[in-house]
Amino acid sequence: MWGGEDCSIYFGVCHHTCHGCHGPLATDCHECNENSERNSDGECVCQAPWTGWKCADYEDCDPICDYDYTAIDRDSTTKIESEFECSGPGKGACHNCVINAHRNWSGECECDEGWDGDDCTQFDGVCNPKCLTKCEGPTAFDCLDSCNTHAMLDIDGECVCQDWWTGDDCNTYRGECAPTCRGCIGPGADECIDCVVNAYYEADGSCICKDETLGDDCSYKKHVCHPTCLVCINPESNECIECLPGFTMVNGYCIPCHPSCKTCAAANGTEAT
Secondary structure (H helix, E strand, O other): OEEOOOOOEEOOOOOOOEOOEOOOOHHHEOOEOOOEEEOOOOOEEEOOOEEOHHHOEEOOOOOOEEOOOOEEOOOOOOEEOOOOOEOOOOHHHEOEEOOOEEEOOOOOEEEOOOEEOOOOOEEOOOOOOOEOOOEOOOOOOOEOOOEOOOEEEOOOOOEEEOOOEEOOOOOEEOOOOOOOEOOEOOOOOOOEOOEOOOEEEOOOOOEEEOOOEEOOOOOEEOOOOOOOEEEEOOOOOOOEEEEOOOEEEEOOEEEEOOOOOOOEOOOOOOOEO
């Protein structure tokens, strides 16, 4: 490292803050390298906020910068996680952009569409349609207040459609309609697209049977029934659909309950309900 007749000529490696040197120390620099300066002791030291090897690492990075996870260790040439996020001031000196940011045409990091703030963590875009009103991001995992009417929160924290509901906003119904409906947008009798034959729209929007029909789907016409029947297919005693109070249905017949029963269910009319 030293040579010459009097061993006063230095041939070794300079201190990393030096730009040329006559010895190995930071006080032996001919000049200080970029981003460094001499202190009161004559040493070349990094100018704040520069630090690291050859003062090439910058400590006061823009908040939009992220770490360089493929940095090269200068001594071993192996890949390591860098502790620094940038090579200098400004958005164009970032090693990487933070999540929700990208490099623009000039090489500077800028927030993705829908994201704002110094570090692009504030979402001001459109919420996922499964969210009720508020969100902190664009996905169905980011709903803040609640899921919308026909969605629910699953065990992973995502708003998903309830059974029989589908679509981006879970507002398309694919389940069974009310029996008075002919097509529907939901399971209720007031959510019919049209009413079945023998039914009509009531003032509240529900489909109800016309006066001369009855049954869940309005498919039965009203008849004069046997005295034991409340609803029947025809007047015969074995054509009952529903019995009067105090009677129970057995094979189409309405038979009386035991005198001790107000209502009953057993075939012999004795099991009180």
